[in-house]
Amino acid sequence: MPENKKTIMSGMRPTGKLHIGHYMGVLKNWVELQNDYDCYYAIADWHALTTKYDETEELNKHIIDVATDWIASGINPEESTIYVQSLIPQIAELHVYLSMITPHNWVERDPALKDMVQILNKKTDEQEPKEPAQSGVVTYGLLGYPVLQSADIMIFNASLVPVGKDQVAHLELSRDIARKFNYIYKTDYFNEPQPKLTHAPLLKGIDGQKMGKSFNNDIKLSDTDKITTKKIMRAITDRSRIKRTDPGHPDECEVVYEYYSVFADEDIKDTVRKECSAGTRGCKDCKIELANLLNDHFKDIRAKRLELEQDTDYIKQVISEGSKKAKQRAAEVLEEVKDVMKLYKI
Numbered sequence: 407m408p409e410n411k412k413t414i415m416s417g418m419r420p421t422g423k424l425h426i427g428h429y430m431g432v433l434k435n436w437v438e439l440q441n442d443y444d445c446y447y448a449i450a451d452w453h454a455l456t457t458k459y460d461e462t463e464e465l466n467k468h469i470i471d472v473a474t475d476w477i478a479s480g481i482n483p484e485e486s487t488i489y490v491q492s493l494i495p496q497i498a499e500l501h502v503y504l505s506m507i508t509p510h511n512w513v514e515r516d517p518a519l520k521d522m523v524q525i526l527n528k529k530t531d532e533q534e535p536k537e538p539a540q541s542g543v544v545t546y547g548l549l550g551y552p553v554l555q556s557a558d559i560m561i562f563n564a565s566l567v568p569v570g571k572d573q574v575a576h577l578e579l580s581r582d583i584a585r586k587f588n589y590i591y592k593t594d595y596f597n598e599p600q601p602k603l604t605h606a607p608l609l610k611g612i613d614g615q616k617m618g619k620s621f622n623n624d625i626k627l628s629d630t631d632k633i634t635t636k637k638i639m640r641a642i643t644d645r646s647r648i649k650r651t652d653p654g655h656p657d658e659c660e661v662v663y664e665y666y667s668v669f670a671d672e673d674i675k676d677t678v679r680k681e682c683s684a685g686t687r688g689c690k691d692c693k694i695e696l697a698n699l700l701n702d703h704f705k706d707i708r709a710k711r712l713e714l715e716q717d718t719d720y721i722k723q724v725i726s727e728g729s730k731k732a733k734q735r736a737a738e739v740l741e742e743v744k745d746v747m748k749l750y751k752i
């Protein structure tokens with residue numbers, strides 16, 4: 407790998423199998439970047455623990471699932487480094503150093519934290535609260551979420567972070583922390599990491615809300631064609647349309663038509679728009695055609711996934727080798743950081 411490649415770092419929390427929103431919004435971008443950059447992709451299990459510290463039974467399974475989805479989607483382990491965050495203790499050490507210089511009001515003000523607290527509280531409204539876990543309490547670890555994420559990025563001194571829009575606020579804090587470190591220790595050691603967004607529109611869930619596993623409205627990369635079709639048949643359409651011959655409004659068809667805009671070529675989109683507006687297109691047929699488009703789009707990824715599922719040993723080997731490599735690089739950066747900070751060394 408040429409030395410002059412810039413470093414990219416990004417990650418996902420292992421909370422289960424990934425959905426097509428993850429793919430279109432983030433993963434596809436990762437795949438495209440891997441030739442031109444030195445890429446580190448983390449399965450961020452510590453970040454999963456910030457809210458799900460009492461749900462560890464399936465964590466290992468989730469980690470394998472995420473790695474399988476990534477590789478099936480085209481992340482090439484020969485090119486990119488796939489690793490599990492908790493196997494790199496250097497991240498935790500850097501997190502300690504960064505936590506010393508991060509004012510507490512910086513993390514308290516993090517807008518993403520407010521969203522997470524809302525989700526935590528919602529969870530406890532709907533479920534029997536399990537004590538003490540998930541009682542909607544913001545733990546010390548959850549408060550440090552963006553500082554830990556900064557350590558993830560800075561441990562490889564990455565300059566670019568390909569993420570979804572929801573992560574931009576976290577990254578702003580990462581830049582503030584990197585800048586503050588450089589200022590305090592009179593160095594220019596750390597890059598100020600910039601987000602690298604895609605232009606892909608956010609894919610909504612089939613009910614028109616934000617797509618998410620916990621909302622039971624997602625289409626998984628690992629779903630079969632049959633399940634995908636079944637889910638699309640449940641998707642909301644233009645609600646004002648009652649009879650098949652009523653003229654429809656594609657722009658108010660928030661899920662089906664929006665998916666067409668993402669997955670279909672211009673000709674198909676045009677036809678759908680015209681036929682729908684004229685009332686000559688039934689929503690049922692329209693959905694069947696969309697489901698076919700989706701199934702075609704994800705055909706290769708799904709075939710590859712089925713193959714990889716048979717070979718968990720391979721997935722584990724990728725994680726093990728990637729984590730070893732990540733750890734080596736992390737150790738180098740940490741040594742340099744300790745020098746810059748003038749910490750005690752033997």
Ligand code: TRP
Pocket residue numbers: 415416417418419448450453554555558559567569573
């Ligand atoms: N917080 C990110 C998410 O929920 C996951 C993540 C953890 C991450 N560490 C990261 C993303 C470092 C970018 C860089 O999606």
Ligand code: SF4
Pocket residue numbers: 643644647654655656659662663678682683687688689690692693
């Ligand atoms: Fe939506 Fe298609 Fe029905 Fe028009 S015909 S409202 S685009 S599902």
